[in-house]
Amino acid sequence: LDLDHYYHSYGEIMSYLNYVQQNANGNVNQFVLGHSFEGRTIPALKISLPSRNLKKAIIIDGGIHAREWISPATVIWMLDKLVFNPFNEPEVTTILNHFDFYIIPVLNPDGYEFSRTNDRLWRKNRRINKDNGAENCIGVDLNRNFDYQWDPKNGGSNNPCSILYSGTHPNSEPETVALANFTHSLKGVDNGGPVLAYLTFHSYGQYWLYPWGYTTDYPVDQPELHHLGEITANAIWSVHGSRFTVGSSTNVLYAAAGGSDDYAKGSAGVKYSYTPELRDTGKYGFVLPENEILPACQETWAGVKAFAMALANV
Ligand code: 0X9
């Protein structure tokens, strides 16, 4: 699979994940996170080097929003580098000695496929909104559906026809439940839980966002979140000169309640929760051309490496 130059179908991604599992010397375990509304498998991979001490975990997901194709593309590209280390980067070994990774490349496979075959700018999942008598309006915005400060009137919508539809209630969507239950299941009792970081990749705008997304208030540890965000943004900049803005979602973008980032931090106890918004800043927007996949992946990978290295020294 050419990860550098092409966006791939859900089917191609599934077979690539099988390939990774089979060629990773036992350090990769594939599992089913859950199933989508239309019944597709939501795949997940755990990358874990054998070790006697319990490692903290980093969860990475992509493809919550269907049309943001650079997100799954980048997550898969980074997965490949973490597992096979094709450039022999010493940081990869260091990072894997400190952390287990849980990678979910396509959380919304139904929406992703629909955006490939029917409507390039589809954003939501593919729920048939029968409960609200709106059978003609399809889909819930998964990033408004998480069960922390859920509020359709705060950056979401009660209208099933809206692109920002929050759902009838929090966790109404199988994709939301799959991610939320998994993240919550890793929550520990001591020092904030074994999941140290959560990165949910979106596009576009070139931001490295941290909570909260539901209020202009900052979390108490905002200075730490900001500091690590700046380390990441500097590393990104050093590759191709792309500028990423670091800040809290509500303050640098807009208020939007029910996001997975707020859920991870607010409910599942994940300290370092971020929503990176990848390339670009609006020239192509969601329809980022394939010749920008490689540079986008390269810079994002530099950011994630710097982020994980900094976390390993915390
Ligand atoms: O609106 C969103 O869900 C994200 N932007 S996007 O253009 N990819 O749709 C930003 C989400 C930031 N986090 C929260 N508001 N919780």
Ligand code: ZN
């Ligand atoms: Zn998005």
